[in-house]
Amino acid sequence: MVDEMIYKSIIESFLNNIQYRNRTYSAYGMIIRTSHKSRKEVQKQASSITVPRPTRKSPFFHLHLREMKDRPIIDVVIPAFNEENAIGNVLRDIPMDWVREVVVCNNLSTDQTARIAAEAGATVVDAPIQGYGNACLFGLAHIAKKEQHPDIVVFLDADYSDHPEQLPEVVAPIIQENFDLVIGSRALGDLERGAMTPQQIFGNWLATNLIQLFYGYRFTDLGPFRAIRYDSLLALDMKDKTYGWTVEMQVKAAKQKMKCTEIPVNYRVRIGFSKVSGTIKGTIGAGQKILWTIFKYL
Numbered sequence: 150m151v152d153e154m155i156y157k158s159i160i161e162s163f164l165n166n167i168q169y170r171n172r173t174y175s176a177y178g179m180i181i182r183t184s185h186k187s188r189k190e191v192q193k194q195a196s197s198i199t200v201p202r203p204t205r206k207s208p209f210f211h212l213h214l215r216e217m218k219d220r221p222i223i224d225v226v227i228p229a230f231n232e233e234n235a236i237g238n239v240l241r242d243i244p245m246d247w248v249r250e251v252v253v254c255n256n257l258s259t260d261q262t263a264r265i266a267a268e269a270g271a272t273v274v275d276a277p278i279q280g281y282g283n284a285c286l287f288g289l290a291h292i293a294k295k296e297q298h299p300d301i302v303v304f305l306d307a308d309y310s311d312h313p314e315q316l317p318e319v320v321a322p323i324i325q326e327n328f329d330l331v332i333g334s335r336a337l338g339d340l341e342r343g344a345m346t347p348q349q350i351f352g353n354w355l356a357t358n359l360i361q362l363f364y365g366y367r368f369t370d371l372g373p374f375r376a377i378r379y380d381s382l383l384a385l386d387m388k389d390k391t392y393g394w395t396v397e398m399q400v401k402a403a404k405q406k407m408k409c410t411e412i413p414v415n416y417r418v419r420i421g422f423s424k425v426s427g428t429i430k431g432t433i434g435a436g437q438k439i440l441w442t443i444f445k446y447l
């Protein structure tokens with residue numbers, strides 16, 4: 150009987166999670182340090198921010214940003230492995246008036262990814278070791294060398310699944326409400342049919358519920374599109390070299406009691422060939438890594 154009730158509540162919770170919108174988080178009845186807002190609220194908040202309209206050529210670019218309140222320096226990190234058909238679209242859609250530098254972390258691509266990214270104005274950093282986390286670490290090493298560190302780092306994927314034009318919405322809670330970490334949640338936004346596999350949806354549900362259970366933080370996704378204050382990112386001391394990267398960030402942020410939130414982001418079917426979620430090996434490998442990472446930091 151008890152088993153049946155537990156089973157029912159797990160199924161209900163899972164179904165709640167795949168309804169993707171307007172969910173009542175009080176249903177989970179756990180500590181909710183993450184806060185969720187409706188898309189309208191988020192868009193309104195983002196549109197009310199005064200953002201820099203700098204020309205990147207200006208020698209006083211940083212000075213302007215520093216001097217003016219609410220004008221943070223934002224750098225974007227994009228891990229990319231053989232994304233020649235997608236990377237140009239991603240770079241085109243990033244609202245560059247919000248961003249100082251876009252760092253494409255080219256992870257041993259054998260196609261034209263690096264050339265296309267450079268031609269589109271991004272800084273291309275070569276990550277000579279395969280792995281999502283590795284690519285991000287190389288991108289961050291490049292940023293760390295800069296004289297002027299950013300205030301915020303935004304991560305997003307190179308396969309054009311994310312909607313880069315939502316960047317202002319993703320950074321808004323950091324700028325306006327002093328959050329440390331903002332996760333772009335695909336579970337709260339519009340998900341194009343087929344953009345995520347059922348295994349991915351289930352994996353995210355499981356991982357976020359385990360984080361809630363063990364760390365007391367309520368997330369709904371481990372999505373790649375996210376923003377974090379640079380000093381908070383340094384405090385996390387990120388280590389993961391593969392697909393534990395996103396979950397490591399969330400688990401460590403929860404452990405350090407950082408101020409975290411989520412905003413709804415849209416997600417579409419990727420351009421190009423699936424490398425992780427579309428393959429059995431990739432799905433099992435990423436799943437294992439994610440679960441292992443959750444338990445590792447307990």
Ligand SMILES: Nc1nc2c(ncn2[C@@H]2O[C@H](COP(=O)(O)OP(=O)(O)OP(=O)(O)O)[C@@H](O)[C@H]2O)c(=O)[nH]1
Nearest residue numbers: 228229230256279280281306307308423424425426
């Ligand atoms: N698979 C893989 N992706 C990498 C690597 N380095 C960087 N990436 C990039 O990391 C991002 C996420 O990888 P994806 O292959 O899109 O993973 P996914 O979104 O889980 O699954 P699919 O989009 O279905 O393949 C993409 O921008 C990749 O180009 C790497 O070593 N392996």
Ligand SMILES: [Mg+2]
Nearest residue numbers: 306308310419
């Ligand atoms: Mg992808």
